[in-house]
Every structure is written in C-alpha cells, then in structure tokens.
Amino acid sequence: MLLTFAVSGYRSLRDLILPLDRITLITGANGSGKSSLYRSIRLLAEVAQGRAIASLASEGGLNSTLWAGPETVSRAMKRGEVPVQGTVRKGTVALKLGFADEDYGYAIDLGLPADAGRSYFSMDPEIKCEALWAGEALSRSNEIAGRNGPSVRVLNQQGQRLPVVQNLARFDSMMTHAADPKDGLELLVLRERMRAWRFYDHLRTDREAPARFPKIGTRTPALSADGADLAAALQTILEIGDEVVLADAIDDAFPGAEIEITVNEGYFELLMRQKGLLRSLRAAELSDGTLRYLLLTAALLSPRPAPLIVLNEPETSLHPSLLEPLARLISKAAEKTQVLVVSHAEPLVNALAGERGCLHHHLHKELGETQVADAEPPRWRWPSR
Known part of the structure; x- marks a missing residue:
C-alpha cells in the first residue's frame, strides 16, 4: 500500500x-x-x-x-x-x-x-x-x-x-x-x-462507446482504460472472480437486475435484464449512467486486484441514487486494493468518509x-x- x-x-x-x-x-x-x-x-x-x-x-x-x-x-x-x-x-x-x-x-x-x-x-x-x-x-x-x-x-x-x-x-x-x-x-x-x-477517467458511455458493441473477447482480468472490453471483463469475473459479489453489486444499484454475456463467433456482448422488462437490454440500449456503473463494477471487482486504482470523477453520468451503491462497491474493492478517488460528489464523499481506513484531503x-x-x-x- x-x-x-x-x-x-x-x-x-x-x-x-x-x-x-x-x-x-x-x-x-x-x-x-x-x-x-x-x-x-x-x-x-x-x-x-x-x-x-x-x-x-x-x-x-x-x-x-x-x-x-x-x-x-x-x-x-x-x-x-x-x-x-x-x-x-x-x-x-x-x-x-x-x-x-x-x-x-x-x-x-x-x-x-x-x-x-x-x-x-x-x-x-x-x-x-x-x-x-x-x-x-x-x-x-x-x-x-x-x-x-x-x-x-x-x-x-x-x-x-x-x-x-x-x-x-x-x-x-x-x-x-x-x-x-x-x-x-x-x-x-x-x-x-x-x-x-490502474487509472480510470476515460470510461466512455456515449452512443459510440466501444463497450456498447460486440467485441472479440479473451480472458480479461483487468478492464482496459477505455472500457472497450467490458463484456469480456465481466465474463472473466463470472468465471474466475467472485460472481456472488458481482451479482450483489449489480442488485445493490439496480434491484432485481441481472447481467448475461453472449458469445457469437468469438464476439462478446453484454446484456442486462431489468425487473419488469420482458426481454434483456443490449449494451447499446443502456443509459449512460447504467453503463458507467457496470464499467466501474468491472474495474473494481477485477479477479486480479491492482496495487492501486485511481478513479477520476467516477460519479460522471451517475444518478444520485447510484452514489451510495458506488461507495459500497469501492469499499468492497478496497479490501483487496488501494483506491484513490478524485470526486466532486458530496453524497459519494460522505458515504466513503465514514469507512475505516479512509483519508480525506480537501x-x-x-x-x-x-x-x-x-x-x-x-x-x-x-x-x-
């Protein structure tokens, strides 16, 4: 550390x-x-x-x-x-x-x-x-x-x-x-x-974001800086990481929701089933905030924890209701890796400030x-x- x-x-x-x-x-x-x-x-x-x-x-x-x-x-x-x-x-x-x-x-x-x-x-x-x-x-x-x-x-x-x-x-x-x-x-x-x-400050969620489209996938123990390999990273967590913690983190932010990864001729694609919907949503259909939360989840729950993860304004595009689940996700990740967070979001800061082993510099x-x-x-x- x-x-x-x-x-x-x-x-x-x-x-x-x-x-x-x-x-x-x-x-x-x-x-x-x-x-x-x-x-x-x-x-x-x-x-x-x-x-x-x-x-x-x-x-x-x-x-x-x-x-x-x-x-x-x-x-x-x-x-x-x-x-x-x-x-x-x-x-x-x-x-x-x-x-x-x-x-x-x-x-x-x-x-x-x-x-x-x-x-x-x-x-x-x-x-x-x-x-x-x-x-x-x-x-x-x-x-x-x-x-x-x-x-x-x-x-x-x-x-x-x-x-x-x-x-x-x-x-x-x-x-x-x-x-x-x-x-x-x-x-x-x-x-x-x-x-x-690892540094995460350019996780794209716009309409042309790489994470929204199927990509050739290989085992991905660490999410790339731009999040292009999101589907492969999540599947890697499901296979060799802690799939229970992953499921809990998604349910904490989106109650009743589940993710699934499909593979077609080597192309990995992320789908998300949300409570009340009759079909799963493709990554291209997800809101910016939902996609960003999934990107942060993949980054923080890596099955190969980094010595240090630095998050620059991770609250971007997130609805205020997702900030406390994000704080719990960061705290869970901090059990295995050191995390430095640069943030404007007061709810996120307040939720993390009470955690053991948290230091706040203003x-x-x-x-x-x-x-x-x-x-x-x-x-x-x-x-x-």
Whole structure:
C-alpha cells in the first residue's frame, strides 16, 4: 500500500506531500488542483512504462507543466502587503515526483536539458536524478539504487554501492533500463508494481462507446482504460472472480437486475435484464449512467486486484441514487486494493468518509498554489542532483 505521494513543481502543485490510506478521497472546488494531482500520479506511473517524457510532451512540454508562480511565496505576499512577484532564482528548475509504500520509496527529478536550443528535442526534459530506497523516507543509509546524470549505482549484497550502468541516456529512467533480477531486483519489483497501477477517467458511455458493441473477447482480468472490453471483463469475473459479489453489486444499484454475456463467433456482448422488462437490454440500449456503473463494477471487482486504482470523477453520468451503491462497491474493492478517488460528489464523499481506513484531503488554492487543509505532511526528502 502506498503511504505517501509527493510532487513538486507541477502546475499548481508547488510542493505537496500527501499521506495516503486504503481509501483516499481528493475533493475541492473547480480549479483547486484535483486534476493536476491526478495527472501527476499518472505521470509518475508513466515512468515505469518509459513514457514519462512523451506524456510531458503531450501536455506541451516541461515549460508548460512547471509551477508558474514565484520560486518562494513570502509571508508578506500571503498577507497581501507586497505584490506576488518573482525574484532572482536560487534553485534549479525541477519537476519532482515520488512515492513511498510499505517496502520501498522512489523519486525522480526532471529538469531542463543541458543542450537547450541546440537540438530539435530541446523541449524534452531530461532526468537529472532518481533514487530508490527502503522505508518511508530517503536517507544516506537506506538508498538501494541511485542515478545522477548517466550513472546508476546499486547496493549489492555486501553493502557496496557499485555502478551497474555508466551511460544511461538522459531521457531513459533507471526504472526501465537498470531493473535486473541480479543487480537491480528491487528496481524490477517496484517497476512491476507501478506498471500494475490502474487509472480510470476515460470510461466512455456515449452512443459510440466501444463497450456498447460486440467485441472479440479473451480472458480479461483487468478492464482496459477505455472500457472497450467490458463484456469480456465481466465474463472473466463470472468465471474466475467472485460472481456472488458481482451479482450483489449489480442488485445493490439496480434491484432485481441481472447481467448475461453472449458469445457469437468469438464476439462478446453484454446484456442486462431489468425487473419488469420482458426481454434483456443490449449494451447499446443502456443509459449512460447504467453503463458507467457496470464499467466501474468491472474495474473494481477485477479477479486480479491492482496495487492501486485511481478513479477520476467516477460519479460522471451517475444518478444520485447510484452514489451510495458506488461507495459500497469501492469499499468492497478496497479490501483487496488501494483506491484513490478524485470526486466532486458530496453524497459519494460522505458515504466513503465514514469507512475505516479512509483519508480525506480537501484541496484549496492560496495565491495560485494548491494546498491541503489540515494535512500533516509525512516525512520526506528529495534526492540530490
């Protein structure tokens, strides 16, 4: 389970260190930084896939995603005694991301390229340093693997930090290029954990949504990010997951309703029989809210639970009557996986807030900076360049 998430220099997140729990709720007004927090966690996950640089590029490059306020915000600025203005920069330009779980911690520091202006790729950030450590916070004594510039060093069984890579490209992470069963086992373990994180924020329910149409199906222990394989994912739960919990979750939201999956020449299709109707409804006939709830059900009741599931505004398209069943569904999923929920929906938040192991962070902005009300930041230290 993740215990801490840290981000510095990303959009409105100038310096944010959050404690996490089995269920973590992120709320706040529009523009408070919820979407930036979600994106920063997703960007961290992209590091393990080797896609972090490309993801930043799709957002407009490093300069478009960096904190746009002054390097430091003085007390006089906060009191309104002096205008908010920049001063001569003392620190380096950096976007930092990191987390700590029950076993390991990891952090990455991205900065401006050394050859800015001399390459067609001068908009791409470069990785300045990385660190992997044991325990909750980095220290000199618990670092397992570290990267500064092109060199990666790993702690061996004799307690020596030896270089395992000397010429790592500045756009490649040690997480993808130094993870090795022999010399970088911890890197390999953590990389696979990060690759197993799941993010759901583009579950389509419009008339042309892929989930509404028959699709070639294979065993699907994890619903895809767009929900296209919904029928196969639900059938996988019925065969190798907990079909009783699935049936209960559907009945909780739609009393008396049942689902069935039909297969025609390898094409899987979802049908739903609702109380009072004489025939089953095809997925193409379901309302947006009904389809979204079924998508969330398939995501949360996966027979192969993820270490972390992040839901961004799961209440979209849902009728208020479905929010309490959704909260119960999330709580059930949280017995096997950690769930982070970004939400506007007060009924959903209130229903989850009373659950054991639930932590609620309410975001707000002060002088353009996202802050968290009444949050005691965990111990944290960024690696040095």
